[in-house]
Amino acid sequence: MSMHSDLFHQRFEARFSDGRTARSREVTVELNERGIAILHQPDEPLIWPYGALATAEPLTDHAIDALVTYSYQPGATLFVQGPRFARALAKLAPQLTASAERWRSASPWLWGAAATIALGCIVWLAELSPARTIAALLPDKARAAMGRQAVASMSEGRAFCDDTTGTKALGKLTQRLATATQIDRPFKVVVIDWGLVNAFATPGENVVLTRGLLEAAEGPDEIAGVLAHEMGHGIELHPETGLVRAMGLAAATELLMGGSGGALGNIGIVLLQLSYSREAEGQADDHAISILRAARVSSRGFAQFFERMSKRDGTPGGSLGKGGLGGMLSSHPETGERLAKVHAAGGYDATPALTKADWTALQGICASTSPDDRQSGPAADKPQ
Ligand SMILES: [Zn+2]
Numbered sequence: 001m002s003m004h005s006d007l008f009h010q011r012f013e014a015r016f017s018d019g020r021t022a023r024s025r026e027v028t029v030e031l032n033e034r035g036i037a038i039l040h041q042p043d044e045p046l047i048w049p050y051g052a053l054a055t056a057e058p059l060t061d062h063a064i065d066a067l068v069t070y071s072y073q074p075g076a077t078l079f080v081q082g083p084r085f086a087r088a089l090a091k092l093a094p095q096l097t098a099s100a101e102r103w104r105s106a107s108p109w110l111w112g113a114a115a116t117i118a119l120g121c122i123v124w125l126a127e128l129s130p131a132r133t134i135a136a137l138l139p140d141k142a143r144a145a146m147g148r149q150a151v152a153s154m155s156e157g158r159a160f161c162d163d164t165t166g167t168k169a170l171g172k173l174t175q176r177l178a179t180a181t182q183i184d185r186p187f188k189v190v191v192i193d194w195g196l197v198n199a200f201a202t203p204g205e206n207v208v209l210t211r212g213l214l215e216a217a218e219g220p221d222e223i224a225g226v227l228a229h230e231m232g233h234g235i236e237l238h239p240e241t242g243l244v245r246a247m248g249l250a251a252a253t254e255l256l257m258g259g260s261g262g263a264l265g266n267i268g269i270v271l272l273q274l275s276y277s278r279e280a281e282g283q284a285d286d287h288a289i290s291i292l293r294a295a296r297v298s299s300r301g302f303a304q305f306f307e308r309m310s311k312r313d314g315t316p317g318g319s320l321g322k323g324g325l326g327g328m329l330s331s332h333p334e335t336g337e338r339l340a341k342v343h344a345a346g347g348y349d350a351t352p353a354l355t356k357a358d359w360t361a362l363q364g365i366c367a368s369t370s371p372d373d374r375q376s377g378p379a380a381d382k383p384q
Pocket of ligand 1: 233
């Protein structure tokens with residue numbers, strides 16, 4: 001192990017769920033000679049030795065996070081964002097890089113309850129990521145509850161923008177794109193009075209747009225592009241999957257069984273911290289391009305917006321925050337890939353996503369929001 005001493009004593013922020021209660025909490029973890037040390041004051045550090053660890057998915061060079069379980073603490077999960085931890089852990093616990101099979105054999109707790117046995121079989125048969133499988137099994141009611149909670153906690157201290165004509169215009173745009181998705185679940189889109197330029201897909205086909213995004217857009221086609229991309233995430237259940245990974249499997253199982261208890265507590269914060277993999281961003285882009293085409297909205301606005309944002313921002317994803325579009329830009333170092341897809345989609349007859357009057361109304365959707373509400377918003381305009 002001595003050859004890896006350079007990896008020791010690095011610290012990482014993580015979410016820890018002890019497997020007994022559904023609520024997860026923020027902890028600091030450290031990699032040391034013995035294992036992962038989970039530091040949660042005032043308790044003694046908890047050590048998870050490397051040899052008894054399992055991960056939900058094998059740690060590859062492309063891993064952007066790690067969901068870790070420990071054989072001797074059934075149900076407990078540790079979720080660490082970012083490639084740095086995953087890479088360091090892969091060196092210290094090389095068995096985690098080999099095969100997802102290990103996860104199944106090293107997690108006897110998964111087979112404990114009837115519900116999880118069923119889940120396990122499906123995971124086994126479908127060879128999907130467990131988090132994705134659980135997300136897909138969540139009843140609509142649970143996804144809706146997750147979505148409501150996510151929207152509520154994201155908008156905490158910030159007002160919903162609800163100017164009447166602006167709301168009507170947003171409804172028209174949402175309808176035009178949603179019809180093109182050909183899924184029969186309705187999308188719900190809200191704008192919150194937040195200066196940050198961003199957009200978030202949340203569970204249950206909810207999308208949150210910010211005032212900053214509307215101000216940064218140069219036309220309705222750009223907003224249509226962003227909205228179509230977020231709808232793509234929703235269709236693929238990316239927010240649900242991300243939350244299941246982050247909350248821990250115990251909390252997800254509780255949701256699955258129809259309870260929600262403490263499981264939903266930090267959902268908004270977790271969602272803001274999530275970033276999607278490059279693959280997930282690619283899937284959302286593919287949906288966006290198909291949706292725009294079917295809705296007869298030019299996809300040029302979609303490409304232009306992201307190109308401009310990544311230039312304006314200097315470092316991709318820099319000031320946009322981690323979640324939503326920020327994550328999208330940071331996992332898309334090459335905007336060229338997106339442009340190529342747009343070009344490959346070819347030309348078609350298109351009309352502006354909104355009429356001039358509706359676009360003006362949408363841009364003014366926050367106009368009737370009182371400036372008091374605006375100031376009370378924590379961290380408005382502040383990169384996070
Ligand atoms: Zn995205």
